[in-house]
Amino acid sequence: MSNAFSSSQDVHINASIRAIHDEAEEQLDVESFVDEPESSAEVVIEPRIRSVFFIFGCAQLLPWNELITATPYFLSRLAGSSYQSTFASYLSTSFTAVSFLVFIYTTSTSSQTSPAKRIYVASLTLAFLTFMLAMTTFMHTSRSFFVSFVLANSILQATANAYFQPAAIALASLFGPIAVQTVMSGQGAIGVIVSLIQVLSATASVWGTSPGTPSALAEDGAAEARSAFAFLGLSSIFLVGVTASFAWLTVQPAYKAVIDPFEHRQRRVRSLSASMSERVGLISGGPIAASETKGQIMRVAKANITYEIAVAYTLIVTLVRLSLHVRGDTISDV
Structure with missing residues (x-):
């Protein structure tokens, strides 16, 4: 008898909690309809704004590309x-591992904060x-200090980039969707741009040297250093330009028309969440909210599985290419 009473009580509690969730979601849906008269898919994006999102796409993959491009300089x-043969592995592992861990946090909290602050701080x-x-x-x-400095720098870049990417997306x-497509176009274009800059900076690093000089330059790493400085310097200027372009975007009427309803909705979500937590706490410990959140995450993961596999394949190919490149340099040095 007591078991039956306990079971019916649990059912009543769960039904009450779901009713609270449904009520909160209904309020949010109504407010979204009232506060957002124009669908985000219908927002007309002028070419200058699209160029900003293209720049964002380029900036998202720039940190990883710049570290790969500067690897010959690091090895020189x-x-x-003893660091030469293992440094590239430490560099790639530390960058990707930290990126993965921080991405988990920044992605899960991206809907709880305005992307503006993250884009500003991360790009700078x-x-x-x-x-x-x-x-x-x-x-x-x-060499010990140099290794420590570069690895620490790569970890910090991975962290900053993990904040920048979800915010930009x-x-x-x-x-x-047009803005999202533009960001992805920038991600694809950065590889070509980096390769072009790499060729130009490498050419400039040996410009004006006599035919007999390159061997001497290879021994002391002067050519690699000049090439790395040119490339990293241009990358720094570009990233400052990312911040400047975003500052320009934030004063545009189109930006305010899109971001104001979003920020209003965020404030309302936080208010309703606090109210709902208090009401659920009076009824039960509320494991349902956690299970529903987990279910939403799994649905999104399944929907994006094809893209996740594509990105993983791209990184695997890149790492294999980097490993073969480093191994070839090591053998040639021996």
């Missing part, structure tokens, strides 16, 4: 040391860290 600084941080890497071409330190999604 470690020539003949990336610009500063890239500039610091460029400055290492003028500094002569011990979240902002683009508010402008609709």
Whole structure:
């Protein structure tokens, strides 16, 4: 008898909690309809705004590309040391591992905060860290310190980039599918741009040298240092430009028309969440909310599984390419 009473009580509690959730969602749906008269898919994006999102797409993959491109310079600084054969592995592992862990947090909290602050802080941080890497071409330190500095820099870049990417995508999604497509176009274009800049900076690093000079340059790493400085310097300027372009975007009427309803909805969500938590707490411990959140995450993961596999394949190919490149350099040095 007591078991039956307990079971019926649990059913009543669960029904009450679901009713509270449904009531909150209904309020949000009504407010969304009232506060957002124009669908985000119907927002007309002028070419200048699209160019900003294209720049965002380029900036998202720039930190990883700049570290790969600067790897020959890093290895030239470690020539003949025990770090040379393993440094690239440490660099790629630390960057990708930290990116993965921080991405979990930033993605899960992207809907709880305005993307503007994250884009500002992350882009400026990336610009500063890239500039610091460029400055290492003028500094002569011990190899142990150099390894520690570069690895710490890469970890910080991975962290900043993990904040920047979800924020940029979240902002683009508010402008609709065209903005998201533009961001992805920038991600695809950055590889071509980086390759072009790499060729130009490498050519400039040996410009004006005599035919007999390159061997001497290879021994002391001067050519690699000049090439890395040119590339990292341009990357720093570009990242500052990312911040400037976003500052320009925030004063545009189209930005305010999109972001104001979003921020109002966020404030209302936080208010309703606090109210709902108090009401659920009076009824039960409420494991249902956690299970519903987990279910939503799993549905999104399943919907994006094809894209996740594509990104994973791209990173695997990139890492294999980097590993073969580093191994070839090590063998040639021996």
